Amino acid sequence: MKAVSDIDDNRYFKVSAKRKLPAEQKSHINLSQVITFAIATIVILLAMASFITDMNLADILTWVEAYFGVSFTLIYFVLMGVGAISFVRIHHDIKPEFWYEVGQQAGNGISTLALTFTLLGISLGIGTLSGQALTPETVEPLIGELTAQFSLAFMTTVVGLPSATLVRASISIKFAARVSQQEAESTIFINGENK
Incomplete structure (x- = not known):
């Protein structure tokens, strides 16, 4: 196997990538999507905590404030x-x-x-x-x-x-x-x- 520096000008490199080029790729994540996901996760966790502890939301928040x-x-x-x-x-x-x-x-x-x-x-x-x-x-x-x-x-x-x-x-x-x-x-x- 030849090193990269030993390759003639007649030879070529071909980079095969399944991914699109950086300019074409959608690399942004909408911040509002992340915030929505975070709020939904918090709501689900609070609902689970309420179900498991048999406490309402106000009691859970009071407990969190008291202990943390x-x-x-x-x-x-x-x-x-x-x-x-x-x-x-x-x-x-x-x-x-x-x-x-x-x-x-x-x-x-x-x-x-x-x-x-x-x-x-x-x-x-x-x-x-x-x-x-x-x-x-x-x-x-x-x-x-x-x-x-x-x-x-x-x-x-x-x-x-x-x-x-x-x-x-x-x-x-x-x-x-x-x-x-x-x-x-x-x-x-x-x-x-x-x-």
Whole structure:
């Protein structure tokens, strides 16, 4: 087999690709489609949670606010949305490397968010202990406050770390599948033979 630099001018390269040329390929995903899909997914998940827990929507949202807080929930869903957009864009974009990195960083952001809020909850719990005198009358309310702070700490980890792993794993698997698909679709022929 000759190296590419050893080939005469009389010989030719033919790139056989099933995919259309970049200018012809539809590589854009409508942002409104992604948002619609995300909202539909959230609605379905809330309906499933309502069915499984036998709670109405207001009770579920109150529970989420009590155990996770508004700021964690909002940042978490933004990062999950970025991960979902990256997953879709890896499949449809001509050069998926950028979206692979975006998805990986979204997963890293979710794990950082979870661990940050874990430390925040623990710090708030310790701050609650240091700010009050311990007497037999104050022990019970103090334990109630500590429980609320530690539930924030540990629930953010319980939800955040597995979902961060899920985002990173799905992005990596999707990217590997896309790269192997691109390699299979772009076969180089030298003199009409597959080399």
